[in-house]
Amino acid sequence: xxxxxxxxxxxxxxxxxxxxxxxxxxxxxxxxxxxxxxxxxxxxxxxxxxxxxxxxxxxxxxxxxxxxxxxxxxxxxxxxxxxxxxxxxxxxxxxxxxxxxxxxxxxxxxxxxxxxxxxxxxxxxxxxxxxxxxxxxxxxxxxxxxxxxxxxxxxxxxxxxxxxxxxxxxxxxxxxxxxxxxxxxxxxxxxxxxxxxxxxxxxxxxxxxxxxxxxxxxxxxxxxxxxxxxxxxxxxxxxxxxxxxxxxxxxxxxxxxxxxxxxxxxxxxxxxxxxxxxxxxxxxxxxxxxxxxxxxxxxxxxxxxxxxxxxxxxxxxxxxxxxxxxxxxxxxxxxxxxxxxxxxxxxxxxxxxxxxxxxxxxxxxxxxxxxxxxxxxxxxxxxxxxxxxxxxxxxxxxxxxxxxxxxxxxxxxxxxxxxxxxxxxxxxxxxxxxxxxxxxxxxxxxxxxxxx
Numbered sequence: 001x002x003x004x005x006x007x008x009x010x011x012x013x014x015x016x017x018x019x020x021x022x023x024x025x026x027x028x029x030x031x032x033x034x035x036x037x038x039x040x041x042x043x044x045x046x047x048x049x050x051x052x053x054x055x056x057x058x059x060x061x062x063x064x065x066x067x068x069x070x071x072x073x074x075x076x077x078x079x080x081x082x083x084x085x086x087x088x089x090x091x092x093x094x095x096x097x098x099x100x101x102x103x104x105x106x107x108x109x110x111x112x113x114x115x116x117x118x119x120x121x122x123x124x125x126x127x128x129x130x131x132x133x134x135x136x137x138x139x140x141x142x143x144x145x146x147x148x149x150x151x152x153x154x155x156x157x158x159x160x161x162x163x164x165x166x167x168x169x170x171x172x173x174x175x176x177x178x179x180x181x182x183x184x185x186x187x188x189x190x191x192x193x194x195x196x197x198x199x200x201x202x203x204x205x206x207x208x209x210x211x212x213x214x215x216x217x218x219x220x221x222x223x224x225x226x227x228x229x230x231x232x233x234x235x236x237x238x239x240x241x242x243x244x245x246x247x248x249x250x251x252x253x254x255x256x257x258x259x260x261x262x263x264x265x266x267x268x269x270x271x272x273x274x275x276x277x278x279x280x281x282x283x284x285x286x287x288x289x290x291x292x293x294x295x296x297x298x299x300x301x302x303x304x305x306x307x308x309x310x311x312x313x314x315x316x317x318x319x320x321x322x323x324x325x326x327x328x329x330x331x332x333x334x335x336x337x338x339x340x341x342x343x344x345x346x347x348x349x350x351x352x353x354x355x356x357x358x359x360x361x362x363x364x365x366x367x368x369x370x371x372x373x374x375x376x377x378x379x380x381x382x383x384x385x386x387x388x389x390x391x392x393x394x395x396x397x398x399x400x401x402x403x404x405x406x407x408x409x410x411x412x413x414x415x416x417x418x419x420x421x422x423x424x425x426x427x428x429x430x431x432x433x434x435x436x437x438x439x440x441x442x443x444x445x446x447x448x449x450x451x452x
Contacts, residue, residue: 002182004045014189018211024071034185037178043082044171055164062102086174091161297350324357327364333413349416352427355450368402378437410434
């Protein structure tokens, strides 16, 4: 009969996940390959292995959960889901409420001010904590370095959650009741341990070799593009006028869109600047295609600028207010990144813009909800004096209303590109929204192309 350890070992030897980015990345990969029962088994088993002698949720959240952003959210949600699935509702309910108390989290909460953080924590104690965590997490390496893991006092049992012994028992009972699902996973992907010549160490080395081969292949594909860019860059002359053009065009556009409350001298200067740009039209308004149909498609989206990124050998086409991208909340800035002379690439990106335009209402609704969720996560971490900076209202379920956050949200912008061109024509759409509660990073998002 399969038990949790047996299933976890199988996951490793079967090579379901070769990388080592994070637990969240591992679970996302597993979710695509194995049954829900298999995913639950692996998540809870990992949790038990990390826990050690007894469950300390604060320590787990602060020092074992290292993901950020949407990856952090995914791991927390999946861990709580797995606990609920095995029949441990108390810990499932508590996991999402535990706050990160690690030194790095305190630094982030202090606004990135290291001096302020050092005033709040004891640096020597923080270093001792880091050393202890490393020694406990990697005892073999610690022993080689002459570091002995410290013997800590027993972790107090939390009466509000299930004990470690109870969770272990619940997991094994869950595994017993889901034997058919787990066996189906083994049958689907094969079990290398059934080979008469199976050797655990040899198998792990085979998987490591496979991981390195895939990493080298990805690196080589990147270097192909790099070599092509370098050859093109060598053949082209770098135009020093480009940086001046960019600075002048950016400053001009800052005022040209809205000329209210401008000094008369500035208005006269803007008119002079407009004549100057028309005089050197080919420099300030270059065309990236000689195809009339493609040029018309660019023009149909409205006034746009074209800027060459010499360092990356790309051209950036930007619409501050593209036609058809004005939603019920706000307009959308749109940019395309295309390589010089690649009309086919430009055509594919414009096709993606057309598809995006038709899907904008639903995407906009999803984005609004994501922004609300982002604010909710920050709200839970804010101190009371920080919360006083926001005039936010909440609905009956305690969820912030989007309308009350509008004044704290900037104009979204998206960039469409084909990163692996010409080997792959898949369009990626990356977006950014300035938000008051995270001025440094804003809220970043991705949209699917929607190509059928």
